[in-house]
Amino acid sequence: MVQDLLAVAFCLSAALNAAAAAIAWRHRRGTPAATALAAVCAALALWSAGSAPVQLPLPLGVQRGATYATFVGVLGCVVATYLLARTIADPHHRPARPQVAGLVVPPVLVLAAVATDPWHHLFFTYTGQVGDPPRFTFVYGPLFWAHTTWCYGLLAVSAGHLVRAWWRAHALVRDQITSVLVAAAAPLVGNVVNVSSSDLFAGQDTTPLCFTVTALVAAHAVLRRGLLQVVPVAREAVLDTVTDAVVVVDAGGTVVDLNPAARAMLRRGLPHLPGDPVGLPATDVLHPSALADLPGGRARYTAEVLPGVHLDVRVDVMTDERGRALGRVVVSRDITEQVRTRRHLEDQLALVERLRARLAEDSVRDPLTGLHNRRFLDAQMATALGACAREGASAGVLVVDVDRFKAVNDTHGHAAGDEVLVAVAAALSSAVRPGDVVARSGGEEFVVLLPGAGAEATAARAEELRAACSRLEVRVAGARVRPTVSIGTAVHPADGADAPSLLAAADRALYAAKAAGRDRVVAAGGPVVRSRAARGASARGAL
Secondary structure (H helix, E strand, C coil): CHHHHHHHHHHHHHHHHHHHHHHHHHCCCCCCCHHHHHHHHHHHHHHHHHHCHHHCCCCHHHHHHHHHHHHHHHHHHHHHHHHHHHHHHCCCCCCCHHHHHHHHHHHHHHHHHHHCHHHHCCCEEEEEEECCCCEEEEEECHHHHHHHHHHHHHHHHHHHHHHHHHHHCCHHHHHHHHHHHHHHHHHHHHHHHHHHCCCCCCCCCCHHHHHHHHHHHHHHHHHHCCHHHHHHHCHHHHHCCCCCEEEEEECCCEEEEECHHHHHHHHHHCCCCCCCCCCCEHHHCCCHHHHCCCCCCEEEEEEEEECCEEEEEEEEEEECCCCCEEEEEEEEEECHHHHHHHHHHHHHHHHHHHHHHHHHHHHCECCCCCCECHHHHHHHHHHHHHHHHHHCCCEEEEEEEECCHHHHHHHHCHHHHHHHHHHHHHHHHHHCCCCCEEEEEECCEEEEEEECCCHHHHHHHHHHHHHHHHCCCEEECCEEECCCEEEEEEEECCCCCCHHHHHHHHHHHHHHHHHCCCCEEEECCCCEEECHHHHCHHHHCCC
């Protein structure tokens, strides 16, 4: 009766595993573990199918051959289970050549020992039939125990990878891996019971039935609960490939983890550190700003960690559900190129601003003398006279003209005339006071604005400027030119309420000075002021 039930159970197990293998195989392109899961189920189907004939009243040779054939499924199931566990722990895992050899060579040796067992009886020391009706029985040999030890070792390694994945996994994935781990205990318990109490199930091995439970639970976790659709974005897949440097520090201030980008950055910046910085005090690895108290639980700053190397650093404090600090995560990004680009842009903008300011200044400067031009003068006069009107103050205006300038050009050439203008401009600039404005209004004429000057002060300042110009001596083309100037003055608001009327009054005074003999100052509406030098001008001439 027990054997009949076991035969049905093995056939049902073979069918279920074959169906699960087919379903898993169809999902192999979208789910990383589907291929390994399909291999596990296919091996279990073979194992279960080979176990069914042993329960039926068949000839001894058939039962012995079916038992030997089950070891193909046994070894395939163990190897595929290991690969499934590795894929769940790391979806990007690909076995290296030494690992492939370690997974292939032992099963090949075991299968060779099973195939030749009738000659040496080292795998089973006895196989036969007992009872009525006869049932198949066997006695384990030394090679069977070596095979069993290897299988258990590989399964233990598989469980270790699952436990490691569980420890590092997100809560959602952790629940799914837990179900796989619990189900994985079923074949372990079943196999221990079978090996230690061979008579419990009429001497039959029920391990494939236990493995079927594990396979179906794993299939449900992988194919229905999306296990490996979450694992690929776990820590290994993200931190190990992200270009930002990530350093994890525990609550005690010790470095407990860092990704490859962080290791590379530390090797470049701190070459004296050990090859593996894990376990070092965080103060040996991180900037003090990353370890400072963070009232808000996070901080962001930039730092120049090496000459010319700039980092953008983000610090986040990790806490548990009670708000207790567990440590902090420091994420650094190299922004050296961005800083260089920004600084280059700032330099370019500063250059543009300097050029703009220079262009603006050049637009209000006379290119020959370097004095301000009429455009600048008009703006300054409007501002100064407006201030005087509001404050009830006065302002003086001087219109200065170089005497007999046409004679200089005709006698010595225009280049000599330009030198005379430059010399007169320099004399006027040197003689004015802070706040005064000197401008070349055109040709050989200059205008001087004296904010705050009354009539007396304006006349006195005009005489100072005339005297400064009379002392000039300009050497041109083998000759010496001693220029003089005539000045007409006007005062706001007595002589004009606005700039045009004030300049017109000063111009009329200038014409009066020219008509009176030049080299003198004439005030608008006032007498001609003839200088001491002008009184003797007829004796030596203006040039």
